[in-house]
Amino acid sequence: MATYARPVERLISELSKLPSIGPRSAQRIAFHIVRGRKEDALGLAEALREVKERIKPCRRCFNLTEQEECDICRDPRRDASVICAVEDPYDIGPIERTGEYRGLYHVLGGALSPLDGIEPEDLHIAELIERVKREGTKEIVIATNPNTTGEATALYIAQEVEGLPVRVTALASGLPVGGDLEYADEVTLGRAFAGRREI
């Protein structure tokens, strides 16, 4: 049962696959695009295409990059002895903005969750441990989300590197429990960084 012309229906259906966009928002956005200027819509299409063609995971830290290695990994001023492990690439932005952290990152690609069938093998945990051994990392700061799955992931990593000469710390509490790093404000996140603790 199509209410609108097929291309419009298709756009709505593609948009509603996006996270936090329900059918009503999808419809609103679709009509915004239909009504808007052609250049804007093609600009969006081009941006989508470019991102899929040019962006790939950094071979060292799995952050997103156009190069083989991301800007942060290639920056000689960063402290390469510290790695901050985050769940997703978009967790890096908020941490960078605190100005508290000068080390490198490692994007895990999610968090352990039996309910979602996510096992250690589905995350870049083995690569993290490899890196720690290869790069002689002195500290891993685990900055997974302060919720059930994020904290379990942090504990698991700590268990896995036991015996290696690396210190494992986690962000200090103060972050809202059950929350997402993405939404934490800079002050809270900055303070959490400054007060990170061993786990």
Add this chain to the structure above:
Amino acid sequence: MAYIRALRLVNFRNYADATVVLAPGLNIVVGDNAQGKTNLLEGISFAVTGSTPRTPNDSETVRWGQDFTRAEMRVALQDAGDERRVAIGYAPGQKKRLTVDGAPVRSLADYAAGGAGVRTVTFFPDDIRIVKGAPSERREFIDVLLSSLRPSYARTVAEYAKVVQQRNQLLRRIRDGLSSPKTLSTWDRKVIELGKTVLAGRAAAIEPLGAFLESSVRALYGPEKAALRYSYSAPLENYAEALREAHSADIERGTTSVGPHRDDFEVLLGGVNLTTYGSQGQQRLATLALKFAAREYIRQQTGEDPILLFDDVMSELDEHRRGYLAGYFLESTQSVISTTNLEYFEDEVRRQARIIRIASGSVFEEANSNASQ
């Protein structure tokens, strides 16, 4: 002491739009069957805690044929003259919208733990299940009580439930060969960390609650000694060990067999377990006494007297106990008590109370009733 001045219910149960003015002290809600007395008490509780105590399914409170419900409340605070205005809007499937003095409240747990400026202790006739029913009823009673005092407890209980769910799924996946057991010890550590916090909260409360229960039972029932006894599925000092020892059995069954989600507490009268052996009357009185104990505990912990919302509590009691209860309610900071029969309250009690008449979802306050402030 803080109390509720007025409440407005919009599309709540059988109320289309009704405002009720409440007085400090005793408020008697009177009306025939099926007019909305229970719904009014539920509405007050909804406004105070942000959810209904009667059902886990909040959408049942939305008036039939409507798509949202709303409650607004004015609370007189401890400092005379100071007032708090709270509002809660709810449409099924959407996040609740809570405001205190116009400012949005983000966390329901924070709101439920005194965000409205008052707390409540409710009694509904089917609360007898707390004494009579399954262990989960008693766990819920104590968890709701502790959550009303500390939002961090509410969050820990919720997180604990999530971690147990994750662990249970992992157990099933291990059983079915979908997961390796290597992350099990990780989830065990999370379970223990949160479970210990829950246990510590309950353990600290059970003793004072038991003492308050004992004196309430003495006043309500007789000289027989009442007590509460917490029963652990795994003793606190070797919780971790018990969880580890249960690994293979847990994997086989696909559930976590020890921890606070499997605990219970016994309600004892003269050493006899009332859940198993109590008569209907003993179970009802013990339920009432538990509610009185909850009030005393809140008072002890916060220094504030919670508002008592007791539904149809008089009908089941003999005259002597009705007299005792009337006195108890008159002395409270505020209580809202429903009845079909005003005769249950003596003339002298009625004179001191505010009488609120309810008929098919409308509120009629008696002209000669104790004026509100």
